[in-house]
Amino acid sequence: MSVELLNFIETVLNGLMSGVMYSLVALGFVLIFKASGVFNFAQGVFALFAALTLVGYQTGQVPFAHLINELFGTNYHNWYASMPNFLAILLTMVTMIALAWIIERLVLKHLVNQDPIILFMATIGLAFALEGVGDLMWGSDVKVLDVGIPSGGSIWLEEATIGLATEGSDYYGMYVDVLNIWATVIAVILVVSLALFSQYTKTGRALRAVADDHQAALSVGISLRSIWILVWAISGFIAMVAGIMWGTESGVQFSLSLIALKALPVLILGGFTSIPGAIIGGLLIGVGEKLAEIYIGGYFETGALENWFAYVMALVFLLFRPQGLFGDKIIERV
Amino acid sequence: MRIKQLLIGMTASVIAVSSYIEMAVADLKFPMLVYRTGAYAPNGIPNADGFVDYYKMINARDGGIGGEKILHPECETGYKTQVGVECYEKNKKGAMVFQPMSTGITYQLIPKATADGVTIYSTGYGRTSAANGKVFKWIFNAPVTYWDGASIAVKHILSNNSNNIKGKKIALVYHNSAYGKEPIRTLEVLSKKHGFELMLLPVDHPGQEQKATWLKIRKARPDNILMWGWGVMNQVAIKSAASIKFPMDKFIGIWWSGSENDVLPAGKGANGYKSLTFNAPGTNYQVHKDIKKFVHDKGEASGDGSHFGTVLYNRGLFQAMVQVEAAVVAQKIHGTSKITPAMYRDGMENVKLDEKRLTELGFKNFSPPFANSCANHGGSGLAAVQQWDANKKSWSMITDYMGSDRAIIDKLIAEDSGKYAKEQKIAERCN
Numbered sequence: 001m002s003v004e005l006l007n008f009i010e011t012v013l014n015g016l017m018s019g020v021m022y023s024l025v026a027l028g029f030v031l032i033f034k035a036s037g038v039f040n041f042a043q044g045v046f047a048l049f050a051a052l053t054l055v056g057y058q059t060g061q062v063p064f065a066h067l068i069n070e071l072f073g074t075n076y077h078n079w080y081a082s083m084p085n086f087l088a089i090l091l092t093m094v095t096m097i098a099l100a101w102i103i104e105r106l107v108l109k110h111l112v113n114q115d116p117i118i119l120f121m122a123t124i125g126l127a128f129a130l131e132g133v134g135d136l137m138w139g140s141d142v143k144v145l146d147v148g149i150p151s152g153g154s155i156w157l158e159e160a161t162i163g164l165a166t167e168g169s170d171y172y173g174m175y176v177d178v179l180n181i182w183a184t185v186i187a188v189i190l191v192v193s194l195a196l197f198s199q200y201t202k203t204g205r206a207l208r209a210v211a212d213d214h215q216a217a218l219s220v221g222i223s224l225r226s227i228w229i230l231v232w233a234i235s236g237f238i239a240m241v242a243g244i245m246w247g248t249e250s251g252v253q254f255s256l257s258l259i260a261l262k263a264l265p266v267l268i269l270g271g272f273t274s275i276p277g278a279i280i281g282g283l284l285i286g287v288g289e290k291l292a293e294i295y296i297g298g299y300f301e302t303g304a305l306e307n308w309f310a311y312v313m314a315l316v317f318l319l320f321r322p323q324g325l326f327g328d329k330i331i332e333r334v
Numbered sequence: 335m336r337i338k339q340l341l342i343g344m345t346a347s348v349i350a351v352s353s354y355i356e357m358a359v360a361d362l363k364f365p366m367l368v369y370r371t372g373a374y375a376p377n378g379i380p381n382a383d384g385f386v387d388y389y390k391m392i393n394a395r396d397g398g399i400g401g402e403k404i405l406h407p408e409c410e411t412g413y414k415t416q417v418g419v420e421c422y423e424k425n426k427k428g429a430m431v432f433q434p435m436s437t438g439i440t441y442q443l444i445p446k447a448t449a450d451g452v453t454i455y456s457t458g459y460g461r462t463s464a465a466n467g468k469v470f471k472w473i474f475n476a477p478v479t480y481w482d483g484a485s486i487a488v489k490h491i492l493s494n495n496s497n498n499i500k501g502k503k504i505a506l507v508y509h510n511s512a513y514g515k516e517p518i519r520t521l522e523v524l525s526k527k528h529g530f531e532l533m534l535l536p537v538d539h540p541g542q543e544q545k546a547t548w549l550k551i552r553k554a555r556p557d558n559i560l561m562w563g564w565g566v567m568n569q570v571a572i573k574s575a576a577s578i579k580f581p582m583d584k585f586i587g588i589w590w591s592g593s594e595n596d597v598l599p600a601g602k603g604a605n606g607y608k609s610l611t612f613n614a615p616g617t618n619y620q621v622h623k624d625i626k627k628f629v630h631d632k633g634e635a636s637g638d639g640s641h642f643g644t645v646l647y648n649r650g651l652f653q654a655m656v657q658v659e660a661a662v663v664a665q666k667i668h669g670t671s672k673i674t675p676a677m678y679r680d681g682m683e684n685v686k687l688d689e690k691r692l693t694e695l696g697f698k699n700f701s702p703p704f705a706n707s708c709a710n711h712g713g714s715g716l717a718a719v720q721q722w723d724a725n726k727k728s729w730s731m732i733t734d735y736m737g738s739d740r741a742i743i744d745k746l747i748a749e750d751s752g753k754y755a756k757e758q759k760i761a762e763r764c765n
Contacts, residue, residue: 007553010549011546011549014545014546014549018543018545065638066637066638069638073633077638077640135371135375139638140370140371140375140376140379141376141379141595141640142376142569142595142598142599144598144599144601145599146601151573151577152576152577152603153577153578153579172552175549175552175578177545177577246542249570249573250542250566250569250570250573250599251566251569251595251598251599253373253375253376253565253566253569254371254372254373254375254376255373255374255540255542255565255566256542256566258373258540258542259542262542262543289546290545290546290549293546293547293550294546294549294550297546297550304510304536304537304538306538306543306544306545306546306547307538307539307543308538
């Protein structure tokens, strides 16, 4: 095989892997939108908050330490040296469920039957508030997140693909980050679990019923509030997974909340109401932006297509299929 | 009787208020543009803490500068240019100096501060050609500029390649902003001079996703990589370089890409990564002892004190020290402790920080000596190379402070500042 072809395959492969990372963020958006019609602008901050909390538990950081020390003149920073990963993840999950409950109690409950734009605005407020709380709680230093997921180029793949190149050609083998392979496996497990949960459990069916028609679901005795707490808790869990993956890659810091911006074009492409759409959309965006950066980036003086090309793809897609690949068809009855 | 009491009371209040105002006017105002929130906060916080601790130490140890207390109100910019300009407008009255802490903000403030008569000190960042004091009367960027940085990095690569890098490939991974683009022109000229191939790789803000950039690097296999990054871009780049097994000792960042924050997330992979610097890391200096004694031990540390001795904290100390020294020099020149912003500028232009003075100030072997002058606002142009030891989790200086290719840098500065002077119709001074 020619080196050019192998490089092309490598780019596509890496695009797919990056796409999975975007899909992890997009999934949280889709779940909440499906169940409550709310576009949760705070999903990126959820991921940040979950990652901050996880590192906080892992390292035994005292929450709100800075505030406590300032108010009471104390000097508390850590209350234990470290916590096993499993326990820290479990506690983070509990925290995200508690957060979902608080959001339902303090925000959503009071906004039932409001226009979607009001709910959207509320999530913008929520995003900034949660970012501030995260800062107060855990501080804004860059934190190292290590839950034992390996990262770095896959040596196995590199060695296995060196021989594929035409003899005599200068080829190093194919590069894929092991962290991205893990992200792919985890995303597949997540999607399958979500599908099984919504298909075969009573709660899952209730969730689908609410997603299809709020009023009809209410009329058969499904508690809208419990479902909302459940959905926000699940999306909090997904945010935690996304936070772990992205945080392992770059360290946990406040720019992590901006990963939500990567999910927007994915949602436009895949549709706001489809879980498979979030996955396929992520893959298309991932591949599209990597190919664009590598193969046409050189023609642009400023370069750096990787960040904005996804939006170009989304815009073009909007023109032809506004509901996205798998989104519900928009039918306006007059 | 009541009216009389009222009048006495009012008079007393007026006297009290005016004496307070007089006191306030006598204080030296050093407004701080900081970013303790947002995507770049992890870098903004230690730097701002360094400034604040130094000012507090001077107030506590020396009773201020020449008896005048330092006021250091903070304004949060979030590293946003527009907000930075608003912060400047809000705080410019009576301000001695502004340290914008962002190249974007500095570019916006250059014409404003020049018109307002306020000193801008962009320490090792901002517009490089502002080093030409003949054109930029109110702007200072000593001790070293980005163009010096580019040249010093190439010089270091030359020294590791028997002074011959003809045919070598050097990639520049840069923040796609005014800051990141600063070294391009210099590197283009240097590539012609030394015969190396320059590869430009921009990364958009914030730089969380750089996979395509590093796939390009893996394919192109440059011999060396230079980086002009900031914030999360640094961490992702260093981790990505380690991930593609790029030799870390051939990866050199500018001084804003060389803090503990940048290397720690990459773990052992960051071992051997290099960056330029104009201040030493660590706490083994007299200034640290004084800060500990007069600030930290009294429970007055800025933040939680956890950044004490880190690269960016120490840079904040250095920046604050130069700003304070400029006030000291201004007081000497004008024979008064109550200096005006114009007098302060004179002080900044006559700052002379030789080894002797740096030792007196508690900065012995901490930073390169430099002196400003009417024509030179860019200092000595000296920087050193530091290297990260991932096992010890510490930086160590691996070279002495070295100078840039002055013939090239001075020519470029003259060209760029000359162009600016022509556009703005500024008559050159110092002739």
